[in-house]
Amino acid sequence: MPPKTPDTPAADNPSPAARPERGRKRMQMADIARLAGVSASTVSRALSGSPLIPETTRNRITELASSLNYRVNVGAANLRKRDVQTVGVVFLGDSMQTVSDPFILSILGTVADALDERGMSLLLTRMHEDRRHLMSAMVESGQVAGLIVIGQLTWHQHLNQLVRDGVPIAVWGACLDDALYPVVGGDNEQGGYLATRHLLRQGRRRIAFFGDTSHPEAGLRHAGYLRALREAGIEPDPALLQSFLFGDRRIREVIDGWLDQKQQFDAIFASSDVTAISLMGALSERGLSVPEQVGLVGYDDIALAAHVHPSLTTIRQPTGQAGRALVELLFEAIQDKPRRTVMLPAELIERDSSR
Numbered sequence: 001m002p003p004k005t006p007d008t009p010a011a012d013n014p015s016p017a018a019r020p021e022r023g024r025k026r027m028q029m030a031d032i033a034r035l036a037g038v039s040a041s042t043v044s045r046a047l048s049g050s051p052l053i054p055e056t057t058r059n060r061i062t063e064l065a066s067s068l069n070y071r072v073n074v075g076a077a078n079l080r081k082r083d084v085q086t087v088g089v090v091f092l093g094d095s096m097q098t099v100s101d102p103f104i105l106s107i108l109g110t111v112a113d114a115l116d117e118r119g120m121s122l123l124l125t126r127m128h129e130d131r132r133h134l135m136s137a138m139v140e141s142g143q144v145a146g147l148i149v150i151g152q153l154t155w156h157q158h159l160n161q162l163v164r165d166g167v168p169i170a171v172w173g174a175c176l177d178d179a180l181y182p183v184v185g186g187d188n189e190q191g192g193y194l195a196t197r198h199l200l201r202q203g204r205r206r207i208a209f210f211g212d213t214s215h216p217e218a219g220l221r222h223a224g225y226l227r228a229l230r231e232a233g234i235e236p237d238p239a240l241l242q243s244f245l246f247g248d249r250r251i252r253e254v255i256d257g258w259l260d261q262k263q264q265f266d267a268i269f270a271s272s273d274v275t276a277i278s279l280m281g282a283l284s285e286r287g288l289s290v291p292e293q294v295g296l297v298g299y300d301d302i303a304l305a306a307h308v309h310p311s312l313t314t315i316r317q318p319t320g321q322a323g324r325a326l327v328e329l330l331f332e333a334i335q336d337k338p339r340r341t342v343m344l345p346a347e348l349i350e351r352d353s354s355r
Helices: 029-036 040-047 055-067 074-081 102-117 134-140 156-164 188-201 216-231 251-260 273-285 319-334
Strands: 086-092 121-127 147-150 169-172 183-186 207-210 267-270 295-297 314-316 341-344 347-349
Touching: 029 040, 029 055, 040 055, 086 102, 086 134, 102 121, 102 147, 102 273, 102 319, 121 134, 134 147, 147 319, 156 169, 169 319, 183 188, 183 319, 188 207, 188 216, 188 267, 188 295, 188 314, 188 347, 207 216, 207 273, 251 273, 267 273, 273 295, 319 341
Parallel strands: 086 121, 086 147, 147 169, 169 183, 183 341, 207 267, 267 295
Antiparallel strands: 314 347
8 A cells, every 4th residue: 555645634543652742733734725725735736836736826825834834745745756765764973883783783674674675775874963954955855755863862852853844754762752753762761670670689789880871772771770779779879880872982991991990899781782792801801700790781682692601681672673663653754644652672681691
């Protein structure tokens, strides 16, 4: 079945998983048609400059749309005409996390598969802070039908503005309450809770946390960590919190600097598997055995986690579901359907590093 065009009013009854958009609903083409006293197809043709519509009618519709701050959903129009069969996948460049990160690659692979099934391809690009205005230009120019954005960083408000401007996007990241954009993300808070509770049940009491708490996803994982500690009657020790950005190339420098402080700890919860595996090597070099002396839990369940020695206990994020959900939500945005958030379950995968 071909995707519903923006000329069709959005569904009145969104699915139970749908979360209503906060604030004023964005003006739809059907609303412009009703106010102008014409059909939605006439509005569509007028805003695209079609010579089939009389000039006076085109001007009247254009002026009305402008006065109401309506912007054409170029992605939907191009997709309907099949002029654009490409989706932009935007990797936020201010992050130190690289495209070659195993977790990022697994999401990209499933996104590519899901697009291929729809006869679409992807255009991968890295977008830096000083070029973020180009995100809307990619869609408005017809280069891509819409955008899938990996991560949020400090771009949350900019992503909200893209939605206000009518740019169809779907985002992989934290499920934030004030997000206007469709989000697919893991249950990060619950994941952090499961990881920490597991270590507590193994008899660990001095549990360190490695991760940047200002990052939306890592911040929620830290919130789960705190919940588990307090549930166990343990007051968090600030000395056991080590801020660490996803993908920071100084990973060993940061780890070694923290270990040099000789803090008393018997477990570490790392907010990514790559960090946990690096910690495993650093601990081994200092004669600290995992899990006998230090229990260790990572996050993501990348393929390598099951094959390192000892095998890594981690929180699994279902990347296969993630990629397909991102594509589905993007196409819903292109069709002007109500925004939804998809929160994927967090699952503890217990292996040797925490036993």
